[in-house]
Amino acid sequence: MLHKLTALAAVMALALPTAHAQDDDEGTRARGPGSGADFSTAPRVDVHKPVQLIPLYMRDKRIHGLQPFQELVDKTPEGGVLKVPAGHYAGPVHVKKRMIIEPAGEGEVVIDGGDKGTVFVLETNEATLRKLTITGSGESHDADDTCLNIRGHGNLIENLHIADCLFGIDLKQADHNIVRNSKVRSKDFELGVRGDGIRLWYSHDNLIENNLVTDTRDMVAWYSHRNIYRGNEGRRSRYSIHFMFANDNIVENNRFYDNAVGIYFMYMEGGAARNNIISHATGATGMGLGFKESSDILLENNEIIYCAVGVGSDLSPFQPDTTIRFVNNRFAFNGIAIQLTSELGGNEMHGNTFEGNLTDVFQAGRGRAEGVKNKWEGNYFDTYQGFDRDEDGVGDTPHEEYAYADRIWMEIPNARFFKTSPVLEMLDFLERLAPFSTPDLQARDPKPLYIKPERRIEGSAS
Incomplete structure (x- = not known):
């Protein structure tokens, strides 16, 4: 944090011209302080909320006896492949290194968040998640409780099963990722209080492909450019x-x-x-x-x-x-x-x-x-x-x-129910036959x- 504040102070100093410069540059003085500043080299400051994962002991007791999935992640070296034995594992999970995570065989690998907070955070670049089931996020919209939170670039996410989650897959300032062949479903809530199935926030050049998104709130892209949505299916959202x-x-x-x-x-x-x-x-x-x-x-x-x-x-x-x-x-x-x-x-x-x-x-x-x-x-x-x-x-x-006569139901929405009724059809016919107005x-x-x-x-x- 200290180095970010120092960098920000340096940028602000560049933005404020000296008195001598103002005297020499009438145009700058006329336009006001900071008008000639060059922000092209300013440091990029993250604007999303920092990752805050609720520890396992604060989550539902049903997952306390499961092996923490984080232990397997921590034992895998940078750039390694984690072949996960079939079974149920406890969240939360925070991946901060490049690696491949996939099942060791044909059995299902389930990561359960115990209905509290976010289940899985991928905060790295060029990692792969494949054929995992992630379930059991919390219910807080304020905390963006999510099954899979992606905060890196160039990652491959495929064949996941996301279920019983408030938000399904949430990309925050994450570019050039691929999310494909996955199934996403929210919690069994009323439509307005569900979370988004797949959400992009300040995330660019991603491919969202061949996913099935059902019973969520929205699939959204906010402040996110040049993304491709191809071959997806969305229902009941x-x-x-x-x-x-x-x-x-x-x-x-x-x-x-x-x-x-x-x-x-x-x-x-x-x-x-x-x-x-x-x-x-x-x-x-x-x-x-x-x-x-x-x-x-x-x-x-x-x-x-x-x-x-x-x-x-x-x-x-x-x-x-x-x-x-x-x-x-x-x-x-x-x-x-x-x-x-x-x-x-x-x-x-x-x-x-x-x-x-x-x-x-x-x-x-x-x-x-x-x-x-x-x-x-x-x-x-x-x-x-x-x-x-x-x-x-x-x-x-x-x-x-x-x-x-269509103007009746156009200007009075409640009249749309009667659009094809004999009365409105007769009015429409008479208007066409001998219009009372243009x-x-x-x-x-x-x-x-x-x-x-x-x-x-x-x-x-x-």
Whole structure:
């Protein structure tokens, strides 16, 4: 701690120019103290909480008779391989050296934390954990009680079974790690008080691949850039993946079922989501893809089906002269396929399929000319009412989405329950037949596809 304070004091001294320098540099004096400081060589200061492991004697008595797993770790030299005999072992475990840990044979190796604190901390680089079962963390959100806490770089984590844990796998300031082929499940709590299944915090360039995450709270990436989420499956959680201030992340070939929200992009720039299946994001807040003040994101070849809202977008794209591109996605059997709230244009829709949705497009709080701010071209709508006389596969007339009596259920959410009732259907028919007011244009596709395109999700039999 003393050397960190000394280094910090040195940096602060560099940031404060001398009186002589201020006299000689009018520009610096005008801009204020510290304006010319160079922080490129400043020491990196860790900002996460230090590791605090609760000792074994303070954990549940059921694990007091088990062999402490830490003993095996301590006996293994730096760079060595720890072949663990099958059996049950007691946590906590703190690995601070490069090593490989894996079972000696086919039997199961279980490390139990005794329902108190964090079970396993990996605070090293280029280590490997393989085919372990880690269970029994504590229940404290304040302490981030976790089954596996990773605080190093270049580690390989594979084929783990994480169960009965508040937080499953927690990466803190951990880069270039691989987490794959693992199963993660939280404690049997109500949804809002579970922990996150896989969490990245200030962690970059990691690969999260082929994991099964069930019955957790969220899978999150906060302040974490250039990570790849590939081939994962998420079920019965809140957010399948929640990005916040996390740029250039890739989400591909994942399957998310029965979660409240599929993928949510919040304050994010860059990145892509492609070849994912998001299904049955239902309930009052059900949403397949969500955007909040995000920019420059590509959504390509995804299946968004049976969701309350397929896409919910607020002030996105946010940065000037940026776009959010939707290419070759399928939106089917959703309540609202695309919902744009307070958006400013910049969304581009190409080659998407809209079928079986109660409403394809809904723009809230916009004038009737605002529907043309976004670019729609070459999409398929099962509600298209035109023809294709020249048989070129493109409709002869544009497809236009208008809001008629729909405004009742759009502006009064409680009325959505009656969306397909005879009364609202009759009002909608009368409005279209003889509108009492000018309807609001929601979207206009000048070249709608006449025949539904064939599609295939990579890695899926559908």
